[in-house]
Amino acid sequence: MIIVMKSGxxxxxxxxxxxxxxxxxxxPHKIVGVERTIIGAVGDERGKERLHALESMDGVESVSPILxxxxxxxxxxRPETSVxxxxxxxxxxxxxMMTAGPCSVESVEQxxxxxxxxxxxxxxxxxxxxxxxxxxxxxxxxxxxxxxKLLAAAREExxxxxxxxxxxxxxxxxxxxxxxxxxxxxxxVQNFSLLKxxxxxxxxxxxxxxxxxxxxxxxMSAEYILSEGNSDVILCERGIRTFETATRxxxxxxxxxxxxxxxxLPVIVDPSHGTGLWELVAPMSRAAIAVGADGxxxxxxxxxxxxxxxxxxxxxxxxxxxxxxxxxxFAELMGRTIGS
Ligand code: PEP
Ligand code: MN
Numbered sequence: 001m002i003i004v005m006k007s008g009x010x011x012x013x014x015x016x017x018x019x020x021x022x023x024x025x026x027x028p029h030k031i032v033g034v035e036r037t038i039i040g041a042v043g044d045e046r047g048k049e050r051l052h053a054l055e056s057m058d059g060v061e062s063v064s065p066i067l068x069x070x071x072x073x074x075x076x077x078r079p080e081t082s083v084x085x086x087x088x089x090x091x092x093x094x095x096x097m098m099t100a101g102p103c104s105v106e107s108v109e110q111x112x113x114x115x116x117x118x119x120x121x122x123x124x125x126x127x128x129x130x131x132x133x134x135x136x137x138x139x140x141x142x143x144x145x146x147x148x149k150l151l152a153a154a155r156e157e158x159x160x161x162x163x164x165x166x167x168x169x170x171x172x173x174x175x176x177x178x179x180x181x182x183x184x185x186x187x188x189v190q191n192f193s194l195l196k197x198x199x200x201x202x203x204x205x206x207x208x209x210x211x212x213x214x215x216x217x218x219x220m221s222a223e224y225i226l227s228e229g230n231s232d233v234i235l236c237e238r239g240i241r242t243f244e245t246a247t248r249x250x251x252x253x254x255x256x257x258x259x260x261x262x263x264x265l266p267v268i269v270d271p272s273h274g275t276g277l278w279e280l281v282a283p284m285s286r287a288a289i290a291v292g293a294d295g296x297x298x299x300x301x302x303x304x305x306x307x308x309x310x311x312x313x314x315x316x317x318x319x320x321x322x323x324x325x326x327x328x329x330f331a332e333l334m335g336r337t338i339g340s
Pocket of ligand 1 (some may be wrong): 103133175185186187208238
């Protein structure tokens with residue numbers, strides 16, 4: 001249910017509504033808007049009619065059901081776009097989230113060189129995987145904690161916050177010790193135990209769409225994190241699997257305007273995994289900005305031909321720099337900015 005408070009509702013009135021929601025065994029999620037406060041009451045779908053009793057409480061303007069299956073993720077509950085604070089970098093506002101870096105962290109030179117070069121190109125986040133979800137168990141699986149330490153060193157040197165993947169609920173605390181943003185990879189989008197665990201921490205989560213995930217399922221996955229109390233979620237479209245084999249995945253750009261109207265969460269695009277081909281990263285980046293994406297995740301490697309993973313879709317740093325120069329006027333047209 002959505003409980004809309006009157007615009008002049010006092011903090012005491014808001015507190016007592018939250019208290020009453022808890023006493024009815026629902027969880028209140030308070031959203032303080034510019035005009036008024038809205039409280040989402042979520043919990044067991046059965047018996048939610050009992051919440052209508054709140055209508056007679058002081059300070060309450062209306063009580064109505066949340067029609068969408070995703071509650072806290074929907075714009076019904078929070079009409080304004082959320083801005084997620086990632087160690088000081090704001091995602092979802094005017095500045096685009098430009099995250100760049102190698103698929104896998106390989107060595108201190110590789111990650112620090114990449115960090116320095118993408119930062120000077122205009123990136124505001126460094127990406128790199130220390131735990132890699134590989135199709136084959138015989139492929140490079142990532143450097144694990146050693147990789148996280150190298151990412152931390154690259155952050156130290158470059159000042160860029162780091163985005164890195166967590167694959168296993170058991171590793172959430174360890175990855176959270178190093179990461180600024182915790183990535184959930186496409187293959188784990190419906191790993192509900194992992195999502196619930198990530199709902200318990202106070203770190204932004206970058207949730208990637210799965211290879212076979214509908215928009216509704218994607219938002220329900222975000223809802224798992226939000227419903228556990230972590231409201232800092234960024235969504236990422238990274239291509240879905242279709243019958244087409246010319247590209248690694250098919251980038252579903254129409255999901256961006258749909259997501260932007262359904263949810264208040266920021267939405268970014270990963271054209272590297274979306275296409276699997278470095279030559280397509282530039283045109284699809286332009287397209288992503290044109291359809292309203294809040295940022296781009298792009299794989300960049302100093303030596304793509306010898307990358308441990310995803311070389312064919314990785315840009316060389318110089319090409320990334322020229323891409324960002326080329327994207328700046330596109331961003332401006334959309335009322336957005338890249339770099340400082
Ligand atoms: C990645 O970001 O390197 C990655 C493995 O992405 P995805 O989960 O989208 O395949
Ligand atoms: Mn990759």
